[in-house]
Amino acid sequence: MLAVAFDGKVFSSNLPSLPGVYRMLNAVGEVIYVGKAIDLKKRVSSYFQKSNLSPRIQLMVSQIAGIETTVTRSEAEALLLENNLIKSLAPRYNILFRDDKSYPYLMLSQHTYPRLAFYRGALDNQHQYFGPFPNTGVVRESIHLLQKVFRLRTCEDSVFNHRTRPCLLYQIKRCSGPCVHLISPEEYHKDTKSASLFLQGKQNEVLKDIAEKMQAASDRMDYEQAAMFRDQMQALRKIQEKQFVESGKALDADVIACASLQDGIERFCVNLVMIRGGRHLGDKSFFPQNVQGYKIADVLEAFIAQHYLNRHVPSLIIIGEKIRLDILQPLLSEQAGRKITIVLNPVGERRVWLNMATENARLALQQMLLRQASQEERLQALQQALNLPNLSRIECFDISHTMGEATVASCVVYDNFSLRNNEYRRYNITDIAPGDDYGAMRQVLLRRYSKIAEEEGKLPDLILIDGGKGQVSAAQEILIELGLNDIPFVGVAKGEGRKPGLEQLIFPSTEKPLKLPADHAGLHLIQQIRDEAHRFAIQGHRARRNKSRTLSSLEQIAGIGAKRRQSLLGRFGGLKGVLSASIEELQQAEGISRALAEKIYRELH
Structure with missing residues (x-):
């Protein structure tokens, strides 16, 4: 102290x-x-x-x-x-930008037949990376477009190395079938190179190369091949029209704009537009914390310093406010190992990009304030309905299982007018009787709040339990045991027919449940948080159940040990592939004889 x-x-x-x-x-x-x-x-x-x-x-x-x-x-x-x-x-008087997730990239692996894949994490020199992209949707859209034009594989190595026939993607002309050698490594490499050039913004080179291939195919009267190249060119031109910025130059740039609005306190939004290889990849909005008393230039300086810390920096950064270039520009250049230029007063088309980013920041800020106003109204209505002195942080629990199998509990967190998915937690429930929801609730609350009782975390202002009187009683036991019985908690029991709006709120101290009107703003907030806890629990339960079933169904077959099980799953890409395989295909897996293949087929079917 x-x-x-x-x-x-x-x-x-x-x-x-x-x-x-x-x-x-x-x-x-x-x-x-x-x-x-x-x-x-x-x-x-x-x-x-x-x-x-x-x-x-x-x-x-x-x-x-x-x-x-x-x-x-x-x-x-x-x-x-x-x-x-x-x-x-995260000091309380510094400008803070919450951006905990790493940005997604598009990856081309270094294999004989390179794989096109979504990637998030630390970059290395083993593979070729393109990005970063502002969101996962843009990466998946890019993969879809590249599959359509260049027909590169996207399957995992474990599936690729054990294919004996081409998959559905080959049938719908989204893959050239390298897994079963329907294309030579040399031809596949040409497609990979074209995709790489396209992602680097060298689209004219790609179009020229495809045009030459189309002409060559036409000269040798291979009109089917020529038509395929023609379709590739048309698809690329459509992408070019849709995604490339006005200049068509293959540049890498970030356009950063900031807007502010007053609604009692001043709020800021920073909008980041990403341009890579001449392609407009989209934008992302950031809402900094602890900004009272700061100016737009201060917010932009803090954003640039925090955002590009240990992260890819484009060669050009465009902003519209005067900041201290003497520190930031040399630092970013040193970090990137090349010259980084920050343009403060852009002209021409770059000014148009900046104006668009500024308008995006202003609109995003207005939308955020509208959402927050709605959330504030809901929170205030719930606080009044439950007669609570303070209400900001809410934690909600749900249990999910299938007839007692693979029980998973979820905890979702609502704080400061929004759901905080980086604080969500799942708990695999063990050592209880199958289907014992009360025991599961006791276990998850004990695991969640035993650390908080030792002053190692935040206490919620309200605990929501998805369930009725039994779950509420189980929760009360644990909270009393932990000395946290002063935290208000409520059970959310589904109404007749499980219809939204008919929920009843169960309290530990009163017999009569509270039933809020279907259009009550506080009930809408409870439904929002409860539904999110339910979704998160089901997602975790399904993943645990599928993993358990994949292993157990093969484990139950005599003669199938860990090595043979791994061989089968690797060759067929999972249990689904094993189930669809014939006896002859099963026999081709390492360590599987004809008799054992027949036995596996019989047991699984």
Whole structure:
């Protein structure tokens, strides 16, 4: 515990006049602000000597109970460290951009027959990556288009290596059948190269190459092949018309715009438009936290520093506000290993892109405020209906199983007017009687809140239980045992015919359930959270059940051990493939004799 009395003037007078990072801490040791400085002594002392500080800074300074500093070699290095600390510590007075998920990429693997695939994670030098893309939908759409034009494989290696006949994608002309050698490695490589050039924005080279192939096929009177190349060219031209930016130049650029609106407090939205290889991949909106008292230029600087930290940086960044280029541009160039240009005052078509991004940011901010207003209305209505003093964070639990098989419990979190899917959790329920929903509820609540009872997490303002009186009683037992019985909790029992709007709210302390009107805003919020918990539980249950059934159905066949089971699943791409295989196909798997193949077929059918 830090002492509250803190003399900032004395502390700052002993600091060195060197670049570095400072961390301001409150009385309980929490980091409330992280900053960088080219001169630590001068920068930190300014907080305790100036009288014209903004209200936000005055409030922050009043809470300082200690300061920690780290000296760096340069201001650029300080900026890097500052943003690493902001991302990891999330101080309450720094601008924060919540973007925990890595961006999706499109990958071309380095195989004899390269695979076209969706990829998310750390990049390496083994494969070829294209992106990043703003969302998964754009990646999957791109894969679909490339399949249609270049017919590249998308199947996993475990399936590809064990195919004995072409799959459905070959039949519908979305794959050239490399798994059964219906195309030579040389011809397949040409298609892979064309796809790579297309993704790099060199679409004219691709069209020229296909045109030459079409002419050659026509000259040798192979009109079917020529027609295929013609269809490829038409498909590519349609894509080109739809997806390429006006200039048609194969450039990589990010266009970043920021908009702000006042609704009692000032709110900001940053819109990021991604252009890769001349293709407009779409945009993504970000809503920063802790922005009161900041200007648009401050928000943009924070976004650029945080967003591109340890992430791919395009060669060109276009923004419309004056920011400090002397630090950001060299830092991004050093990180990327090539020159990065930040354009502050674009003209021509680049100005059009920026204006579009600004309008997108403004519209996204308006939509967010409308959604939040609706959520605030729902939350307030529920708070009044349940007579709760405070209501912000809600946690909801649901149990899913099939006749007691593969029981999974879900916990979804609603906080600050939205569902927080990064805080969702699933729990595999074990050591209970099959179908014992009450035991499952006791187990999940015990596992969820035993750590929180030891002060290792946030307590909700309300717990929702999907179920009736029995589930509520089970929940009450555990919360009393953990000393958390002061947390309000409610059971949500389905109404007659399980129809929405007929739900009853079950309380542990009263016999009579509460039935809210079907159009009640608070009931709509309960339904939203309950349905999300149900969806999340079912999704987890199905995955666990399918995995269990895949293994158990083969495990029950005498003579099928782990090695043969793995051989069968690998060759046929899973249990579904094994079920559809004939006796002759089963016999071709490693370690499977004719007699055993007949036995497997008999047992599975």
